Amino acid sequence: MNTTDTVIADTRRWLERAVIGLNLCPFAKAPHVKGQIHYAVCDSDDPQDLLALLRAELQALAAVEPTERETTLLMAPRMLADFLDFNDLLDRADAVLAELELEGVLQIAPFHPRFQFAGTADDDITNASNRSPYPTLHLIREASIDRAVDAFPEAETIYEANMATLEQLGHAGWAALDVGPSGGDGVTGEEPAP
Numbered sequence: 001m002n003t004t005d006t007v008i009a010d011t012r013r014w015l016e017r018a019v020i021g022l023n024l025c026p027f028a029k030a031p032h033v034k035g036q037i038h039y040a041v042c043d044s045d046d047p048q049d050l051l052a053l054l055r056a057e058l059q060a061l062a063a064v065e066p067t068e069r070e071t072t073l074l075m076a077p078r079m080l081a082d083f084l085d086f087n088d089l090l091d092r093a094d095a096v097l098a099e100l101e102l103e104g105v106l107q108i109a110p111f112h113p114r115f116q117f118a119g120t121a122d123d124d125i126t127n128a129s130n131r132s133p134y135p136t137l138h139l140i141r142e143a144s145i146d147r148a149v150d151a152f153p154e155a156e157t158i159y160e161a162n163m164a165t166l167e168q169l170g171h172a173g174w175a176a177l178d179v180g181p182s183g184g185d186g187v188t189g190e191e192p193a194p
Contacts, residue, residue, distance in 0.1 A: 007077050008039045010133040014179040024162050027148040036070035045078040072139040080135040083114040109138040129162045133181040
């Protein structure tokens with residue numbers, strides 16, 4: 001079973017090598033370098049526990065200054081192995097955001113080891129732009145997005161650039177980044193058989 005430290009280390013490695021290393025998100029480097037990314041792990045296999053932790057993490061992020069905590073990555077290594085189940089949970093996650101009256105203040109972005117954009121095949125390399133080692137909810141400040149868009153006015157070109165980068169990299173290049181989970185499959189926390 002993955003420990004919290006391993007899940008966080010794997011997520012940092014993915015962030016550094018893929019998200020920042022390939023420049024998939026030009027806005028990720030600054031909060032990473034400044035230590036403003038908070039990592040939280042739900043070690044339960046019950047989605048209700050994840051939603052409870054999500055509620056606490058949303059409240060915590062809203063309560064602190066961006067200079068202390070710009071964003072939060074909430075990983076769930078022991079549940080939601082199926083991407084469709086994870087995708088279904090997103091509606092419930094957004095409902096938590098609404099209940100807390102944080103819509104327009106924070107938003108939730110999904111990442112998953114088997115992320116698949118609508119209209120793509122499972123093995124389409126462009127899906128890798130949203131593939132993380134573990135099911136992950138990225139809690140983002142709306143004000144941060146607004147600042148990023150102001151600093152990068154053609155933000156819509158990021159998606160297109162990511163697709164081109166990943167197509168050039170290919171499956172072998174993505175595998176060489178070694179940004180998957182340590183020792184497990186990334187979604188159950190189980191160790192592979194020897």
